[in-house]
Amino acid sequence: MSVATPMAISFAAPAGLLALLAIPLAILALTASRRRATRYAVRFPAAATLAIAAGTVPAWRRFVPTGLALAAMAALAVALAKPQHTVAVPVEGASVVLVTDHSGSMAATDVEPDRLSAAQQAATTFLGQLPAATRVGVVTYSDGPDGTRTPTLDRDVIKQTLEAQTAAGATATGEALQVALGALAPNGRAAARPVSAIVLLSDGKTTSGRDPVEVARTAKRLKIPIYTVALGTADATIPNPVSPLSPPIAVPPDPETLKQIADISGGRSFTSDDAGQLRGIYRTLGSRLATKHQEREITSSFAIGGLILLVAAGLLSLPRVGRLP
Structure with missing residues (x-):
């Protein structure tokens, strides 16, 4: 029987966590761009007809990709800090x-x-x-x-x-x-x-x-x-x-x-x-x-998780099949 219980997470390069500051900046930039788009929207009398022809987009399709992208940024930022956890291993x-x-x-x-x-x-x-x-x-x-x-x-x-x-x-x-x-x-x-x-x-x-x-x-x-x-x-x-x-x-x-x-x-x-x-x-x-504590790096887990989230965000943000001629 082997004992390998994770106990706590620490960071070998904690300065990498500063990359997390990019997340609120990205949110502010996204909010500003949407306000700008609303401000310069052009009234078009046939918009309702075009909407019916193009089909409706579920609300979650507009927000989920953004959420996944932000989560990916967070995971990759943590990966930069080289996270590691303490485990008890047999002597x-x-x-x-x-x-x-x-x-x-x-x-x-x-x-x-x-x-x-x-x-x-x-x-x-x-x-x-x-x-x-x-x-x-x-x-x-x-x-x-x-x-x-x-x-x-x-x-x-x-x-x-x-x-x-x-x-x-x-x-x-x-x-x-x-x-x-x-x-x-x-x-x-x-x-x-x-x-x-x-x-x-x-x-x-x-x-x-x-x-x-x-x-x-x-x-x-x-x-x-x-x-x-x-x-x-x-x-x-x-x-x-x-x-x-x-x-x-x-x-x-x-x-x-x-x-x-x-x-x-x-x-x-x-x-x-x-x-x-x-x-x-x-x-x-x-x-x-009869056990001792060892630090084990888990950077790859956060990096892989961040890449998966990034790919998922990209796939969900692709245009739907079917467009206006």
């Missing part, structure tokens, strides 16, 4: 690693049908938005990283790893991020390479392993941004695993830490408390990551 060889939390708190149902299922569905959306040439890896974790795939073009392998998750255990976000960094920068050094990024989804505070904020500093040194998504609502709970009669356990997300991770590494942070919103975030990330 060949780019790699992205999904880091997904499946700790026990991901069983919470504050996000329908539950946090983990919503995360899996959103990840599938993300994969569908990435360019086909982008390599994707995955690190799933709870007490520690337990499902790891190095970046690959095989989307099915990634989907299988994501679907194999079950909600259980603690939250070792720092350990998972370190494994993801190792997959993107095996030598531990920043190097000239295609775009690399990490997308982290978690719903809770780190409860075991290394500090994820320190890993984010390493990611900054390696020039690998981390995009974070905090999933869940502040009042979410899960049943107490010790006893169903015990009070439920609160499992609020930790957007503050995730934002700190994103800011330090050079990425962006998002929050979501709704499955649809989460898919939207992943869709946006999928369309933005």
